[in-house]
Amino acid sequence: MTKKMKFLAFSLILFVSLVLAACGDDSSNSEDGKIKIIAAHNQTDQENPYQAGLLEFKEVAEAESDGKIEVEVHAGTIGTEESELVEKLKLGAADVVLVSPGFMTSTGIKEVDLFALPYLFESYDHWETVVDGEVGQKMAELINEKSNNDFKLVGYWSAGVRHYYGSKPLNSMDDLKGMTIRTQTSGIVADYWKQAGAVPTDVAWGELYQALQQDVVKSAENAYPYFVQQNHHTTNNGKFITETGHDYTTRFLLVNGKKFDSLTEEQQNAILAAAEASVEAEREAVYKQEEEYKQKAIDEGAEVNEIDRTPFIELAKPLQDQAAKDIGAEELLKQIRETE
CATH class of the missing domain: 3.40.190.170 (Bacterial extracellular solute-binding protein, family 7)
Known part of the structure; x- marks a missing residue:
């Protein structure tokens, strides 16, 4: 400990x-x-x-x-x-x-x-x-x-750590334009994905496999142990994983x-x-x-790629500043940024 x-x-x-x-x-x-x-x-x-x-x-x-x-x-x-x-x-x-x-x-x-x-x-x-x-x-x-x-x-x-997975890989932020993504549909998380070009869509976690399979949404975001255990990576709208590492x-x-x-x-x-x-x-x-479930996804046909996260991080910073101001957590945000 x-x-x-x-x-x-x-x-x-x-x-x-x-x-x-x-x-x-x-x-x-x-x-x-x-x-x-x-x-x-x-x-x-x-x-x-x-x-x-x-x-x-x-x-x-x-x-x-x-x-x-x-x-x-x-x-x-x-x-x-x-x-x-x-x-x-x-x-x-x-x-x-x-x-x-x-x-x-x-x-x-x-x-x-x-x-x-x-x-x-x-x-x-x-x-x-x-x-x-x-x-x-x-x-x-x-x-x-x-x-x-x-x-x-x-x-x-x-x-x-959460990553994007969807119907196509992300090579740049432009690839998110018009993409429906299962994520929070209100608040700072939704605002972030909207500014990145995506369309946040509300789907219950227990219904997401079917939603991906039936084209209700074209993408989602979560960590390997969670979406791979639910077989989201085996659907056409979940097989391309881009390691955005956004959360x-x-x-x-x-x-x-x-x-x-x-x-x-x-x-x-x-x-x-x-x-x-x-x-x-x-x-x-x-x-x-x-690591175990990342390898499982690859073994079962999913494709994984990395991306330059710099534009994604730069997009997030002003949203972080505004959100911290709105909720009265500016000092806490400063402490987090200064923590090594």
Whole structure:
């Protein structure tokens, strides 16, 4: 574990102790002292890194609590859309979920959109240094405070580095003109693709394979472990992959704040230990699968090419500046750019 990860973990534990002091020892435990935790992500493939992360969460939480915590892991079975999972977490129908920054903005915490900006991070090392350091700590505090205790951020996961894949390779930005692309259809991400010349189109993740197969969209963007597991690369509108590397993705591991606060200190510490372990397991799975699934795509007929990213990065910078100003995150953006 890096020093920065230890620092974030220490900060979270300190936050928990303050909550306990304020709220006392209210507990939602059953009569036998056991509790069930519903943990969910939106991916249906059992080989997905999300599943590896939540299974590690389950193992550590149950072990650290001496069996007094039971974790039930759901891989897309209680929602394949992140908006569903956020709503279930808020209502108490789920206790631990994994979501992207884009879906968190709908809760009114606009600062989280910072992590969704295209070309914000230069590498995995840059990303880890940021989220495991002071910026990550500040974002966790913002989420905890602004959600009125509905959400507590207990870890930063990755969903890989996202690339374009579509009906033709990209040799320059001009090749995107008029191209329908499955991506976010509002916000900074949509604005970026529009300015690049593409046409953002809304398609549910679970329906994207069929949409690519039936020409509903001509392209999409995601990381190798995700779109290759869904066989998008086997469609005519997914076989050409251009490594745009436009997003070293951030995912938030969130717990239901109110239920968390009702647990005993021992149970809370077990949850935090499980969250910390899940971060390491999920990231390790992502980094390993990046190369494995790239090779799988090539072996199964996909074509991969690289592109000069400079024009794409230059297009992103003024959008980053404006977005950071709009959401009140200019200082955080400056910190990220200055972090090495």
